[in-house]
Amino acid sequence: MQVEPLAIREIVLVTPARFSDERGFFSETYNLARMREAGITPEFVQDNHSLSRQRGVVRGLHCQVAPYPQGKLVRCTRGAIFDVAVDIRAGSATYGKWVGAELSEANWSQLWIPPGFLHGFCTLTEDTEVQYKCTDVWNRECERAVSWNSAEIGIEWPIAEHEAVLSDKDRQAPGFAEAAGWFRL
Numbered sequence: 001m002q003v004e005p006l007a008i009r010e011i012v013l014v015t016p017a018r019f020s021d022e023r024g025f026f027s028e029t030y031n032l033a034r035m036r037e038a039g040i041t042p043e044f045v046q047d048n049h050s051l052s053r054q055r056g057v058v059r060g061l062h063c064q065v066a067p068y069p070q071g072k073l074v075r076c077t078r079g080a081i082f083d084v085a086v087d088i089r090a091g092s093a094t095y096g097k098w099v100g101a102e103l104s105e106a107n108w109s110q111l112w113i114p115p116g117f118l119h120g121f122c123t124l125t126e127d128t129e130v131q132y133k134c135t136d137v138w139n140r141e142c143e144r145a146v147s148w149n150s151a152e153i154g155i156e157w158p159i160a161e162h163e164a165v166l167s168d169k170d171r172q173a174p175g176f177a178e179a180a181g182w183f184r185l
């Protein structure tokens with residue numbers, strides 16, 4: 001398994017081996033010991049799977065505040081996404097900074113995003129499937145959303161603004177500065 005910490009060191013790109021033959025391929029997509037060696041130590045308690053029909057679907061930026069913060073190990077099993085994490089840890093040297101990586105069926109990479117980060121992605125293909133493991137369960141009251149194109153964060157998305165397909169919740173989400181008070185809840 002390849003392991004590559006990104007510019008914010010806690011965000012780690014891991015790429016499990018994939019063995020191809022005439023039937024197709026085989027891959028250990030999660031192996032506890034190897035993930036621990038890569039610094040991904042928490043226990044996962046929920047697996048999520050989403051399908052986005054169109055290219056340009058944006059989901060995020062999302063997090064859950066205490067007492068239900070979530071870490072996420074994200075992969076794209078059909079098509080391709082640009083996956084993003086934004087540091088919302090109070091007092092962090094990289095507070096408000098973002099990192100992103102392309103995750104795809106082709107590159108087989110997974111992005112580890114610990115608790116303390118906003119998470120979001122945009123689809124680069126039609127019929128895109130994303131699967132991710134979470135370190136805590138969903139809690140509607142603790143969910144928070146921040147605008148995907150918040151000027152204060154300045155994410156360089158690989159899609160144009162007019163291409164973005166958003167849920168009502170995400171379209172109405174506040175900008176980063178307005179939302180910042182939530183993160184300490």
Ligand SMILES: Cc1cn([C@H]2C[C@H](O)[C@@H](COP(=O)(O)OP(=O)(O)O[C@H]3O[C@@H](C)C(=O)[C@@H](O)[C@H]3O)O2)c(=O)[nH]c1=O
Nearest residue numbers: 048050059060061062063072119120121137138167169
């Ligand atoms: C997140 C979530 C949603 N739901 C339900 C609520 C709602 O009816 C429906 C769709 O929810 P959403 O619109 O919030 O789905 P979505 O916009 O895909 O939300 C997800 O976005 C990505 C970026 C994340 O990081 C996730 O944690 C999650 O926030 O699914 C669950 O039952 N369990 C869950 O864990």
